Amino acid sequence: MSTLEIKDLHVSIETEQGTKEILKGVSLTIKTGETHAIMGPNGSGKSTLASTIAGHPRYTVTSGSITLDGEDVLAMSVDERARAGVFLAMQYPVEVPGVTMTNFLRTAKTAIDGEAPALRTWTKDVKAAMAQLRIDADFAQRNVNEGFSGGEKKRVEILQLELFKPKFAVLDETDSGLDVDALKVVSEGVNRAHEGGNMGTLLITHYTRILRYIKPDFVHVFVDGQVVEEGGPELADRLEEEGYDRYATGAATIA
Template identity: 85%
Template sequence: MSTLKITDLHVSVETEQGTKQILRGVNLEINSGETHAIMGPNGSGKSTLAYTIAGHPKYTVDSGSITLDGEDVLEMSVDERAKAGLFLAMQYPVEIPGVTVTNFLRTAKTAIDGETPALRTWIKDVREAMANLRMDASFSERNVNEGFSGGEKKRHEILQLELLKPKFAVLDETDSGLDVDALKIVSEGVNRAKENNNLGVLLITHYTRILRYIKPQFVHVFVNGKVAEEGGPELAERLENEGYDRYLEIA
C-alpha cells in the first residue's frame, strides 16, 4: 500500500500583474487502488495541483507539503518524482520531433526502472498494450505526438501509463477532446492499469461522462484553489445536475 498525501498546500504563480496565489490550502490523501475525481469550474486550480505534483517549475510552493510514502516529493526533481512512482497525463501533450514513440517509451522505461527491459518481453508488452488501445502497429515509428490527433495523443499518454507502471497517476482532463469511442478505449486503459498495478488515480475533469467508465470512490469539488466539498460518486451526479453556481456564491 502506497500513499500520496497533500497537506495544506499553497501555490502561487508569477503573472504580468504580479504574484497570483492559486492553491489556498489543499488537503488530499490518495492510497493505492483508489480513484479520486477532482471536479470544478475553469480557473479553480485543478491543473495547478496536477503540475505542482509533477514538479513544473512555473509554480511556486509557498507552504504545505506533498509526500509519497512519507518521502518529501517537493525536494525531488521531476525525474526523481517519476522514478518514485508519479505519473502525469497532460491535458495538452507536447510534440517531440525526431523522437519516435518506440525510442521514447523504451528510454523512459529504462530511466524509471534503472535497467533496460529485456527486448523480447518489452516488444511483446508494447504490442499488447497498443492492441488494447486500438493503436495501429505503425504508430510506434511515428514521432512523439507529431501530427497526432487529440485522441491519438491521449491514447499515447495511457500507453505510457500501462507500460511504465507508476504508483499514482494524475490524469489532467484526459477526457477533453475525445469522442465517445476514444473516451471508452482510454478509460479501459486506465482501468487496466489500476487493476493490474493497484494504481492510485487522481482524475481531473469538468464532466461526469468519463466517470461512467472510470468509477471514483471519492469526489472533491475544487473552487477558488481549495476543496469546497467532498463526497462519493453521488456528488458528481449532483454537480452534473446543479453545476457549480452555489459554490461560486460561497467563494
C-alpha cells in the same frame, strides 16, 4: 500499499501583474487502489495542482507539503518523481520532434525502472498495449505527439500509463476532446492499469461523463484553488444535475 499525501498546499505563479496565488490550501490523501476524482470549473487550479505534483518549475509552492510514503516529493526533481512512481498525463501533451514513440517509451521506461526492460517481452508488451488502446502500429515509428490528433495524444498518454506502471497517476482532463468510443477505450486502459490495486489515481475532470466508465471512490469539488466539498460517487451525480454554480456564487471572482 503506498500513500500520496498533499497537505495544506499553497501554490503561486509569477505573472506580469505580480505574484498570484492559485492553490489556496489543498489537502488530499490518496492510497494505491483508490480513484479520486477532482472536479471543478475552468480556471479553478486543477492543472496547477497536477503540474505541481509532477514538479513543473513554473509553479512555486509557498507552503504545505506533498509526500509519498513519507518522502518529500517537493524535494525531488521531475525525474526523481517519475522514478518514485508518480505519473502525469497532461491536459495538453507536448510534441517531441525527432524522437520516435518507440525510442521515447523505451528510454522513459529504462529511466523510471533504473534498468532497461527485457527487449523481447517489452516489444510484445508495447504492441499489445497499443492494440488494446486501438493505436495503429505505425505510431511506433512516428515522433512523439507530432501531428497526433487530440484523441491520439490522450491514447498515447494512457499507453505510457499502462507501460510505466506508476504508483500514482494524475490524469488531467484525459477525457477532454474525446468522442464516446475513444473515451471508452481510454477508460478501459485506466481500469486495466488499476487491476491488482497497485495504483492510485487522481482523475481531474470538468465533466462527469468519464465517471460513467471510471468509477471514483471519492469525489472532491474544486473551486478557486480549494476543495470546497468532498463525498462519494453520488456527489458526481449531483454535479451532473446542478453544475458548479452554487459553489461559484460563494467563491466571489475567480481571479
